[in-house]
Amino acid sequence: MRAPPTLRRCVVICYYLIFRFGTCMIKVGIIGGTGYTGVELLRLLSVHPQVELGVITSRADAGRKVADLFPSLRGFVDLVFSEPDARQLAGCDVVFSATPNGVAMTHARALVDAGVRLIDIAADFRLRDPGLWEKWYGMPHACPDLLAEAVYGLPEVNRERIRAARVIANPGCYPTAVQLGLLPLLERGLVDPDHLIADAKSGVSGAGRKAEVHTLFAEASDNFKAYAVGGHRHWPEIRQELERASGTPVGLTFVPHLTPMVRGIHATLYGRLKGANIDLQTVFEERYRNEPFVDVLGPGSHPDTRSVRASNFCRIAVHRPGDGDTVVVLSVIDNLVKGAAGQAVQNMNIAFGIDETTGLSAPAVLP
């Protein structure tokens, strides 16, 4: 340890200043904090150096200490779950909504009017067409005007618009993994947009922390299955964004699967190349050269989901088997981080003008 004593003293003073003047903080509220997205937000935000947790609501668990429900947070979160209270929420700088679909849109108007930014981790603001929303989510949209102004919070696409957004629609987990894998191809028109295939595999935490038979350990362990082949709510979301990226209609077959792991999404993406002379590796590397959380692996790689476990990274590899006309993209994320809470924090960082990686710069937990 070779630091000169004067420097060490200086550093100590710096730390003191930083921690003493804690007001230089973003005051955060969380609506609906008892699900997996909620506890993951708390894991990230409780050690985020520029966040002060103000309030966390839960109708079902109001009055209960957060750390009693989630012992992993003992010593990190002293809050108690409270009933949603408009005044309390209005005192925050930003509110994350980690509720089931259809709740955030009922809070949105009041929050925006109070000058509070809203980051909805559910689906309320993801589909730009209110009719499409109603079709897939089974209820009319509560605030189409805010839907119109909401920004789809995929930083790799909308970074600039996120800075000023009042309402940020945090992308779904599957849509994040699929879009990051297909964007470089669609933005440059390299594949036939009519016949894209996204074969996606998710860990079971993606189904949420609800008591249901089909996600019991004894049902989902040592087992593998596809589901919702006939139609999944993430399909219109993915298609909307891919069409935006390509500027053309997109034909997408999307098959999600449940795989016996807690966290992680692996999207295996197939497209038919329009031309033969494309250096796909370079296309991907250039597209994401300046992205802090998208990592393009070298040629011939196979990213595994654990290489991003508990981290905000997306790792991608691109293949062209037998030098044929089919491109295969492998894209992995942690569904609870880059697919939910981590991306929400990334969006918050962008929206508040602080370093985008703040609070998100830990390596994945491996093994």
Place this chain on the structure above:
Amino acid sequence: MRAPPTLRRCVVICYYLIFRFGTCMIKVGIIGGTGYTGVELLRLLSVHPQVELGVITSRADAGRKVADLFPSLRGFVDLVFSEPDARQLAGCDVVFSATPNGVAMTHARALVDAGVRLIDIAADFRLRDPGLWEKWYGMPHACPDLLAEAVYGLPEVNRERIRAARVIANPGCYPTAVQLGLLPLLERGLVDPDHLIADAKSGVSGAGRKAEVHTLFAEASDNFKAYAVGGHRHWPEIRQELERASGTPVGLTFVPHLTPMVRGIHATLYGRLKGANIDLQTVFEERYRNEPFVDVLGPGSHPDTRSVRASNFCRIAVHRPGDGDTVVVLSVIDNLVKGAAGQAVQNMNIAFGIDETTGLSAPAVLP
């Protein structure tokens, strides 16, 4: 219990006769019995009512009791692993080879000459072109003549030829799941054969019982990854058989994945339909109406791998999302049963003229 006493006595006598005259049995030898295919063969054959286990070889474990290596077989298998011995093997009616690739072909000639039928569960007799074999398996084929006469042991295709076969090439696990899912479409020319996609997911037992880092529990658990996207040995095997079924060249993209479960393969298959007015459900049901081990689920179903765990069944569902031009077939097997040992026993049953389901008619183990 309403059986009349005389009948009960008769039944007792019947059982006595069956068990007393044990010579009415198929005498079985196993070469290389220490892997997962070996222990699975033993699980099935040790209670097969018409099999007598004669010899099981293993160079590495010669002299060791089988039940010491696999305590699950205590009380069922009294054999001791022995060095491979040509004379002993020649005394069997049938020999299963459950060794690594390249071993069975060195035994084949002697066995066939001794009138012993050979069922190779490895790859030695799967590719009809010896040049292709050498390319993918890295060694010249030891007996091209026997390769020429060997029958590919997929009963749903080659049942009649299996009856008389001297050498049966038991299909690979992925090829079984993929072929059973695609055959009904290709045999009737319903899909574009140039752009088939097989996205397949396997449990870790598919990698065998070898000490390797990447299949350690701490590597493969809570993790998901693709592998060998650039080229997997099962690709030429699948393609050969699909081309045989369709009578045309086939373009197939095959991406295998490792999923954290012990047993099971889930193949998700994609093809582009040539016409719109096809009742796919009926096509599949008719194709497999008389197959004892292929079960076509009803419309809208999603088979899970555990529904075939430890059983010889293949369960299949066929989908056409959004009534579009893409057909999605879901096909599941237990890689160690229908994908290896069980199919081998099925082939033996056919070859020896006994009921094809003998010893294979237990339901899957669920949960």
Place this chain on the structure above:
Amino acid sequence: MRAPPTLRRCVVICYYLIFRFGTCMIKVGIIGGTGYTGVELLRLLSVHPQVELGVITSRADAGRKVADLFPSLRGFVDLVFSEPDARQLAGCDVVFSATPNGVAMTHARALVDAGVRLIDIAADFRLRDPGLWEKWYGMPHACPDLLAEAVYGLPEVNRERIRAARVIANPGCYPTAVQLGLLPLLERGLVDPDHLIADAKSGVSGAGRKAEVHTLFAEASDNFKAYAVGGHRHWPEIRQELERASGTPVGLTFVPHLTPMVRGIHATLYGRLKGANIDLQTVFEERYRNEPFVDVLGPGSHPDTRSVRASNFCRIAVHRPGDGDTVVVLSVIDNLVKGAAGQAVQNMNIAFGIDETTGLSAPAVLP
């Protein structure tokens, strides 16, 4: 295949006789067949050569095909769940109750009066003291007289009494594993009965097929915990039976744990030896020499739960670390088989005078 033709013909005739006169069958009813014990009963009984499945009830799923709920049974079980109907049940030879606790005792009197034998896989008839039952299960016992005559269905202890029993109380899963491990010591007074410790670990299927948060995959996977250290319902059951075996009061500390696997119980049992010169290995081997389903492993062994997976075996090893005064017994069962449905079938076999191992003689599924 060396059977002489005449013998083969004879065998064929035998089989014909057996299968033609299907009336020589035990007609079985199942109350509450939608849980894991229910589906496991169906797995075993559907291929039991002397069982005819007559009726299976479920209030919640009445009208639904069994094989729709459990696709693993497609082709094996054609029954439809029905509302419990006294008359239908009265037409059975034996009824298994696989319901939650407190249901079987409401059916018992009617069944017994109709001459139907009742095997209760829940806890209603396990505790001989109705007061103790009420204390631990929170409701008064509905038929204390039948409780008094019920036989505790651990064949290794009560085989003779089971033959004639009208009501059989199938033991709990933990109690089976713990008792089989401690009986040889307690029956011969070899350990201090005041300070026994049973540290037991169960797979998650032991918690049943109910939608609950704590047994979700994302909660129970990659996790390990103790539960109910303050008191578990199996504690009084174990203690009652150990006291019966030893003839003295027993002090037992019982700590159950949840371990991330589907099936299996591993009980690690600790006792203080009274004397130094005991050949424990021989004690155990002699105790279970004639038991078809209890397997005492050789000295220095460590049974793993998968060595009994999906089978009715209990495997046991006995250790004396450092030749000290502490004996350590390792006892493993499959909680759904020897710990529930399999033992129930074993009890049925005994009660109906057929070979005790009928329908239960398949090796464990490994891997």
Place this chain on the structure above:
Amino acid sequence: MRAPPTLRRCVVICYYLIFRFGTCMIKVGIIGGTGYTGVELLRLLSVHPQVELGVITSRADAGRKVADLFPSLRGFVDLVFSEPDARQLAGCDVVFSATPNGVAMTHARALVDAGVRLIDIAADFRLRDPGLWEKWYGMPHACPDLLAEAVYGLPEVNRERIRAARVIANPGCYPTAVQLGLLPLLERGLVDPDHLIADAKSGVSGAGRKAEVHTLFAEASDNFKAYAVGGHRHWPEIRQELERASGTPVGLTFVPHLTPMVRGIHATLYGRLKGANIDLQTVFEERYRNEPFVDVLGPGSHPDTRSVRASNFCRIAVHRPGDGDTVVVLSVIDNLVKGAAGQAVQNMNIAFGIDETTGLSAPAVLP
């Protein structure tokens, strides 16, 4: 975000100063970085604000980029594995040895002579008696003099001695969990020291990243077993330290088990209480009141291993079932963090006089 602009500027300057003068850093070397302890050290140290990674050695992987072997470290660790080089290591402030047993002791003398502190995460310096070491590890100790001065690195016991230690013996994973659970009882003489029982369950990463059959996924998944009941190397280590704590000989039965999870140890500890009027909850809470990484849960709690996953915490609950004379302590850690790399970093922090929690203050990853 309510920080006044001047303060923000000040904070920025502080950060600048801290990061600019990077020399105020501990220069770290790692010997043997390719195992799970190695990659876990790298995960923690790569974001430790006062650590500079200098060198990481591996004979087998010399020349390979660390991030190629462990893609989770891409963007965090730029180092290349190198052959062990005495001069390079001598330039470090501290060297962690994450090698197999028997290697660190061959480097120790040279490092100490060069003024480099050594933290050995293997077992070389854990047993104070060289004879005992030789007996359990099968080789003579290479530097008994350094063994004599080495400090056993359990901060909760030896914090003061660690500050000045030249050689720190990082405790084993089981010993950490067991000691932290038993120390409060033994230090105050509350239990009979002759009959302690430690029933411990470990995730599979505890077996290391070596290719071995018994830790393959297909062997260890959906399975549970005890091992080394006759004697495990951690037994003498635990006993040595418990005897030091209690000042008397200790009789300990230690049974380790393998449980199908990646990370985590759950120790279930049993002791016989000497007296009845002890408030055990208070004893534990007082013992660990000032410990940053030991968390005593409230009465009636059951800590689960995931509540400490990927964190440096030990969570403990104490029970007295039925108010009897048996105390049951539940103690959980992450075997790779508090049981290995995390505790090693904690020791480094102490030894270099920085805040003990630096780089270790992230909540557990749940789910």
